[in-house]
Ligand SMILES: NC(=O)C1=CN([C@@H]2O[C@H](COP(=O)(O)OP(=O)(O)OC[C@H]3O[C@@H](n4cnc5c(N)ncnc54)[C@H](O)[C@@H]3O)[C@@H](O)[C@H]2O)C=CC1
């Protein structure tokens with residue numbers, strides 16, 4: 001069945017075309033995102049949801065999204081998506097981190113000019129027939145200091161453009177290296193210094209716990225008198241009441257805002273001030289940027305839904321379309337090894353260690369580990385998949401350790417999974433052969449080679465003559481048909497292991513009878 005995607009915001013038509021061309025059915029309902037109840041009623045029928053900023057993907061919407069696998073944000077900020085809730089439900093959240101950054105930087109520069117020369121007010125006055133030539137006296141930008149808070153993709157584009165305008169550029173970004181700042185030709189400073197020196201302050205950070213109200217009353221008081229503030233990032237970065245007061249007091253000479261604490265902003269404490277310029281969250285609104293983000297989000301979502309490729313996900317490691325087919329058998333192996341351990345373990349797992357040897361160690365092991373965790377948790381949790389497994393494991397205090405190393409034994413690629421529980425350790429290992437099928441190659445200390453099949457019995461026993469006959473006889477008496485039988489032991493007369501693929505379920509009484517057989521140490525019926 002072809003996957004189905006809902007576009008619930010005003011995305012460029014390019015998106016719908018790309019989805020269709022890439023084998024995905026698409027419904028374009030560009031106003032649905034503004035009606036949460038209608039969206040909640042519809043979302044259950046879709047595998048993907050493509051949005052801009054109007055759709056709020058809340059925990060309630062996600063609760064109704066039974067089939068949803070991916071949310072694609074045609075843009076950068078994913079603050080309109082409850083990412084932890086999406087992750088907990090195993091839904092990938094993707095964005096398009098570069099598609100609108102030049103456009104948004106250009107908007108910030110445009111707002112800076114609008115402030116410096118009071119263009120909106122001068123325009124309104126002129127068109128009102130007033131010709132107030134003496135009312136408008138601007139300031140030059142050239143030679144002024146621009147303070148950039150947050151120097152990522154957009155901040156960098158703003159900084160380099162400002163350098164081209166002959167401004168001095170100082171930046172505050174704790175995650176920007178001194179080397180990178182030097183390459184860009186900007187001066188890296190602390191926040192207080194930026195506030196004290198900048199003639200224009202422009203904000204380009206995401207809205208996080210650290211950046212919320214970064215322009216607070218206290219920080220606005222630290223700015224240079226006559227400063228002009230530009231916010232093209234997120235509303236919550238500025239204390240709007242404090243900014244209004246600073247404007248009224250004449251400390252701040254002007255403010256240009258594209259984003260607001262509450263959007264859509266139909267009312268705001270900053271509206272109506274003569275030295276305030278506002279736009280309705282237009283930072284990303286150019287034909288070029290909208291075409292780019294729509295195209296990119298549709299490509300990324302289609303690639304995920306049809307080929308398993310993960311690009312620009314904020315809650316899962318990236319997997320390219322080329323990597324996906326190479327990764328797939330190991331993802332399957334990992335999930336099955338996890339399921340094997342999860343079904344054998346008789347106590348909760350405290351720690352899981354994954355060792356990747358040989359070729360598999362060169363792949364995106366984070367995605368393979370996520371799959372192993374998902375398999376491990378499946379026997380105890382209903383809705384778990386590789387996207388949410390790491391977060392669930394973390395919540396439950398499971399320590400996850402990952403080691404990659406060169407091949408040490410007979411296998412070109414080997415994956416070992418060891419789980420530590422309060423009742424001891426369980427170690428298993430597996431590989432993928434040239435036929436692409438995952439195999440178990442070791443359980444505990446015993447080498448035993450078996451394919452995974454839907455129904456299996458694993459028995460560990462003392463290596464004694466006659467055991468296999470008695471065991472097989474018991475299965476026959478219980479009308480359990482054996483498909484394949486794999487055997488291994490650590491030493492003659494030591495410990496042995498049988499991994500038996502059977503047709504159909506193993507009744508509880510049959511399993512109990514196996515456990516009663518002389519020499520049996522442990523027996524488990526497994527489903528894969
Ligand atoms: N107005 C609009 O239409 C648009 C707004 N945006 C907003 O712009 C923001 C920035 O976008 P990008 O530059 O693409 O993101 P980015 O992730 O490339 O850059 C963000 C920068 O902020 C820095 N940062 C994080 N925490 C910080 C802190 N506490 N103090 C100082 N710097 C900090 C990071 O180190 C990073 O360099 C987005 O998060 C989004 O909210 C993005 C696109 C359009």
Ligand SMILES: O=C(O)CCC(=O)C(=O)O
Pocket residue numbers: 052053074075076077078100281282283284285
């Ligand atoms: O889609 C839009 O218009 C908003 C863009 C934006 O804010 C973002 O990409 O973070």
